[in-house]
Amino acid sequence: MRGPEPTIYEISSPGRRGFTLPELDVPEAEIPAEFVRDRLLLPEVAEVDVVRHFVRLSQKNFGVDIGFYPLGSCTMKYNPKVNEVAARLPGFTKIHPLQDPELVQGAMQLMYELQQYLAEITGFAATSLQPAAGAHGELTGILMMRKVIHEGRGEPHRTKVLVPDSAHGTNPATTTMSGLQVVEIPSDKRGNVDLNELKKHLDDTVLGFMLTNPNTLGLFDENLLELTRLVHEAGGLMYGDGANLNALLGIAKPGELGFDVMHINLHKTFSTPHGGGGPGSGPVVCTEELAPYLPGPIVDAEEHDDHVHYVWKMPERTIGRVKAFWGNFGVMIKAYTYIRMLGEEGLRAVAENAVLNANYLQTLIKDVYPVPYGFRTCMHEFVAQGKIEGAPDVHALDIAKRLIDYGFHPPTMYFPLIVPEALMIEPTETESKQTLDAFADAMKKIAEEARTHPELLKTAPHEAPVRRLDEVRAARHPKLKDVPGMED
Amino acid sequence: MVYIPNTDAEREEMLRTIGVERIADLFHDVPEPYRNPRLNLPQPLSEAEILAELRDMSEANADLDHVAIFLGAGSYHHFVPSVVDMVISRSEFYTAYTPYQPEVSQGVLQSLFEYQSMICALTEMDVANSSHYDGATATAEAVIMALNVHRRKRKRVVMSPTVHPMYRQTVYTYTQGMNLTIVGEDAPRHDLQALADLIDDDTCCVIVQNPDFLGRMFTPQEMQALADAAHAHKALFVVVIDPISLGFMVPPGRYDADIVVGEGQSLGSLPQFGGPYLGIFAFKKEYVRKSSGRLVGETVDAEGKRGYVITLSTREQHIRREKATSNICTNEALVAIAAAVYMASMGKEGLRRVAELSYHKAHYAAKRIAEIEGFEVLSSWPFFKEFVVKCPAPVQEINDYLIEEWGIIGGYDLSQDYPDLENAMLLCVTEMNDREEIDALISAFQEIAGGALESSVKFYLPT
Numbered sequence: 001m002r003g004p005e006p007t008i009y010e011i012s013s014p015g016r017r018g019f020t021l022p023e024l025d026v027p028e029a030e031i032p033a034e035f036v037r038d039r040l041l042l043p044e045v046a047e048v049d050v051v052r053h054f055v056r057l058s059q060k061n062f063g064v065d066i067g068f069y070p071l072g073s074c075t076m077k078y079n080p081k082v083n084e085v086a087a088r089l090p091g092f093t094k095i096h097p098l099q100d101p102e103l104v105q106g107a108m109q110l111m112y113e114l115q116q117y118l119a120e121i122t123g124f125a126a127t128s129l130q131p132a133a134g135a136h137g138e139l140t141g142i143l144m145m146r147k148v149i150h151e152g153r154g155e156p157h158r159t160k161v162l163v164p165d166s167a168h169g170t171n172p173a174t175t176t177m178s179g180l181q182v183v184e185i186p187s188d189k190r191g192n193v194d195l196n197e198l199k200k201h202l203d204d205t206v207l208g209f210m211l212t213n214p215n216t217l218g219l220f221d222e223n224l225l226e227l228t229r230l231v232h233e234a235g236g237l238m239y240g241d242g243a244n245l246n247a248l249l250g251i252a253k254p255g256e257l258g259f260d261v262m263h264i265n266l267h268k269t270f271s272t273p274h275g276g277g278g279p280g281s282g283p284v285v286c287t288e289e290l291a292p293y294l295p296g297p298i299v300d301a302e303e304h305d306d307h308v309h310y311v312w313k314m315p316e317r318t319i320g321r322v323k324a325f326w327g328n329f330g331v332m333i334k335a336y337t338y339i340r341m342l343g344e345e346g347l348r349a350v351a352e353n354a355v356l357n358a359n360y361l362q363t364l365i366k367d368v369y370p371v372p373y374g375f376r377t378c379m380h381e382f383v384a385q386g387k388i389e390g391a392p393d394v395h396a397l398d399i400a401k402r403l404i405d406y407g408f409h410p411p412t413m414y415f416p417l418i419v420p421e422a423l424m425i426e427p428t429e430t431e432s433k434q435t436l437d438a439f440a441d442a443m444k445k446i447a448e449e450a451r452t453h454p455e456l457l458k459t460a461p462h463e464a465p466v467r468r469l470d471e472v473r474a475a476r477h478p479k480l481k482d483v484p485g486m487e488d
Numbered sequence: 489m490v491y492i493p494n495t496d497a498e499r500e501e502m503l504r505t506i507g508v509e510r511i512a513d514l515f516h517d518v519p520e521p522y523r524n525p526r527l528n529l530p531q532p533l534s535e536a537e538i539l540a541e542l543r544d545m546s547e548a549n550a551d552l553d554h555v556a557i558f559l560g561a562g563s564y565h566h567f568v569p570s571v572v573d574m575v576i577s578r579s580e581f582y583t584a585y586t587p588y589q590p591e592v593s594q595g596v597l598q599s600l601f602e603y604q605s606m607i608c609a610l611t612e613m614d615v616a617n618s619s620h621y622d623g624a625t626a627t628a629e630a631v632i633m634a635l636n637v638h639r640r641k642r643k644r645v646v647m648s649p650t651v652h653p654m655y656r657q658t659v660y661t662y663t664q665g666m667n668l669t670i671v672g673e674d675a676p677r678h679d680l681q682a683l684a685d686l687i688d689d690d691t692c693c694v695i696v697q698n699p700d701f702l703g704r705m706f707t708p709q710e711m712q713a714l715a716d717a718a719h720a721h722k723a724l725f726v727v728v729i730d731p732i733s734l735g736f737m738v739p740p741g742r743y744d745a746d747i748v749v750g751e752g753q754s755l756g757s758l759p760q761f762g763g764p765y766l767g768i769f770a771f772k773k774e775y776v777r778k779s780s781g782r783l784v785g786e787t788v789d790a791e792g793k794r795g796y797v798i799t800l801s802t803r804e805q806h807i808r809r810e811k812a813t814s815n816i817c818t819n820e821a822l823v824a825i826a827a828a829v830y831m832a833s834m835g836k837e838g839l840r841r842v843a844e845l846s847y848h849k850a851h852y853a854a855k856r857i858a859e860i861e862g863f864e865v866l867s868s869w870p871f872f873k874e875f876v877v878k879c880p881a882p883v884q885e886i887n888d889y890l891i892e893e894w895g896i897i898g899g900y901d902l903s904q905d906y907p908d909l910e911n912a913m914l915l916c917v918t919e920m921n922d923r924e925e926i927d928a929l930i931s932a933f934q935e936i937a938g939g940a941l942e943s944s945v946k947f948y949l950p951t
Contacts, residue, residue: 005598007598026849026923035707036736037734040734050832057599058595090553100891103891133816133819169809224519257522276584276599279822325763326763333542355514359514468790474797479785479786481614
């Protein structure tokens with residue numbers, strides 16, 4: 001499908017309609033004229049126009065169902081179809097969040113059991129399912145840490161959050177949003193947090209440490225136990241960014257490794273689809289000490305003689321609610337379905353195969369591209385560099401765009417920031433050896449092309465719905481809407 | 489193993505290539521005593537088994553195919569055309585990540601650009617982002633944006649008592665580390681002048697909802713007066729909207745709103761127990777570089793053809809880190825696409841009709857309820873689709889009777905949030921409530937007026 005798709009406004013025709021509604025079956029009431037708008041600039045299209053327009057647009061989009069999507073730190077695993085069926089059951093979609101709890105016991109049971117499963121899988125005492133995404137979970141967790149230390153422990157002078165230089169941008173952004181200050185801690189030569197640097201900052205102004213483990217280099221911190229001990233000794237708390245939990249399912253429980261609070265990305269680890277940018281779900285799990293601070297309400301179970309009764313409960317010292325209602329329930333159903341289908345052994349197999357696939361691909365790739373930490377065993381992902389000997393003008397960007405022509409979604413580019421020309425590759429457990437081999441072959445061919453026909457890379461992609469897009473122009477002259485009759 | 493394609497033979501081959509004997513060898517960095525813990529989880533189920541269990545769990549809920557509902561309060565049962573779910577079931581959309589690689593993401597990007605365009609058309613604002621999590625978090629992000637517009641020098645927020653209670657609570661949660669003073673919640677309800685009087689030169693924004701949480705519609709003139717009062721102190725005017733009401737109501741862009749937020753669930757999503765929902769977020773263009781959330785912009789490709797990209801990312805966490813305008817990354821893109829499909833399908837006629845039907849039916853219900861002895865409609869003000877009824881008994885008792893005897897989910901108990909509104913119920917009527925349902929509600933209320941509660945036997949469990 002080459003060629004631009006017109007916008008929905010461009011296919012609009014005055015008077016055309018694509019809806020039906022019931023006739024008015026009660027007397028009309030007067031709507032005072034002062035309330036009534038003089039125009040509403042929505043398009044006028046028929047149902048077939050809408051369907052063809054959006055189906056054609058969908059054909060200009062790459063998803064996991066089309067092919068390999070090794071986007072590092074995003075865990076683009078296959079999204080099981082049973083999840084979609086489950087989430088669309090009318091008893092789940094057609095219930096109002098404020099219905100009397102007596103009328104939604106099934107939904108509350110699902111939430112309660114999911115709270116229990118997530119706590120069990122991660123080794124924590126309690127769960128809140130309310131946060132809507134990973135960054136939302138981070139905000140939740142850091143606000144909890146702030147409150148437990150400032151109010152629970154009476155140490156309001158602790159306002160610094162230590163964040164490694166390999167961290168996702170959400171970590172420092174969350175810290176600022178929580179009214180706290182970020183201190184960046186460098187990594188050492190093996191890709192771990194540099195403990196000597198860490199020690200320089202561990203004083204009584206430290207609120208805690210935010211660590212993604214395995215980190216964004218795909219490495220399990222070799223000094224993790226020492227690190228969590230040092231932070232705790234200094235009076236701080238450990239925040240776990242669960243973005244990379246896929247590597248640890250059934251392998252280790254973060255709650256046993258010294259973390260105090262952590263968010264989980266259901267849309268990464270637990271197979272719920274990412275929806276082209278969302279919705280996600282970012283439940284937060286924590287220790288006994290932090291449990292009273294969780295946002296809520298959460299679901300509690302009351303045992304009766306012949307049944308369990310589910311009720312809403314606000315944790316006693318809660319930071320407050322972080323959104324309206326209870327969380328992204330539709331996403332929770334999918335994660336619940338996944339956990340129930342996999343069980344203990346299935347979840348452990350996920351981590352084992354994710355790590356096996358990543359190490360296999362790392363082995364194949366490191367013959368051709370530099371892998372700065374390739375001397376170590378990686379976990380679920382690894383970081384290569386888009387540097388090709390004999391092709392000095394070719395960059396990670398060019399390699400990424402050329403991969404599109406080979407039918408692959410590019411890896412995460414230029415992140416983590418500490419690796420120049422980074423290509424962060426996460427294959428996940430749902431890819432076969434054949435797919436990994438084909439991807440490695442493409443990477444090798446691209447390296448060859450870079451030396452012989454660099455322009456093929458510089459002008460890539462050639463096989464996508466559009467050629468390389470002018471992002472500078474988009475930012476310099478922002479055009480953020482196109483509504484006939486309105487100024488830009 | 490479900491969803492894992494490789495066979496044992498393939499795994500063996502891969503291990504040989506890596507140069508290790510067993511998969512366990514790949515986990516030597518994990519401290520030994522903590523490795524391979526037991527997970528106490530239920531035994532795995534097949535697809536048929538889990539679906540049967542989930543069906544049972546879902547059927548333990550009273551769903552809207554089987555009961556009539558007059559409950560709104562921030563989540564609404566409006567009609568969702570079949571095309572919406574058909575489009576968002578396209579796995580090219582739903583199995584994609586955030587469109588970081590625009591050349592293979594034009595579908596999501598153009599759909600979000602059209603969502604932004606239609607939200608701008610609906611609100612008559614200059615710019616709309618491609619979503620926040622929900623109406624509550626969009627409201628909290630509006631406060632943070634107003635703080636940033638004032639370079640964090642202003643520390644006061646004026647917030648109306650009839651902004652949705654959960655949105656107000658979320659604003660407190662988000663801003664607890666920012667040393668803000670939030671005032672206005674003790675002001676008389678619906679008194680915009682009282683809010684105007686609270687605005688001073690330390691105020692970064694004033695937040696009101698229209699129609700407000702109790703359903704009241706404020707006129708454009710009333711809203712403009714509050715906007716002027718805010719702007720006299722250079723404070724931003726933040727308006728929380730119900731997008732369906734804008735089917736006929738004068739949009740906030742016409743009364744000088746600086747930021748418009750709201751819950752977009754009504755635009756093509758079912759109530760689904762509270763999420764995923766859609767945070768609408770629109771604003772004046774002079775504030776674009778202080779705004780939060782993803783923006784999709786139009787540009788051209790190397791051949792000059794039109795295309796779309798995520799733009800102005802220098803505001804965002806992955807570029808600006810601790811200096812970002814927000815920490816948001818994942819948003820509600822697919823719900824925004826659903827809203828785009830809904831707005832396109834309904835068009836200007838359809839959305840207006842949904843708003844009018846809701847208005848007429850709500851007014852019919854209110855008029856009939858007002859005739860019942862013992863029930864009083866407290867909404868003496870202009871209202872949209874929700875109104876307040878003073879009942880002759882506690883709302884919980886009324887609602888228990890409605891569901892047991894009539895299969896009706898009654899309204900929201902306002903005494904939870906407004907202690908002086910004892911026995912007051914917020915009722916919601918939309919185009920999905922037919923006359924028969926409304927008349928059934930009236931009959932039920934008539935029975936209650938006739939003393940039915942005293943004679944009814946309760947079989948519910950204690951709560």
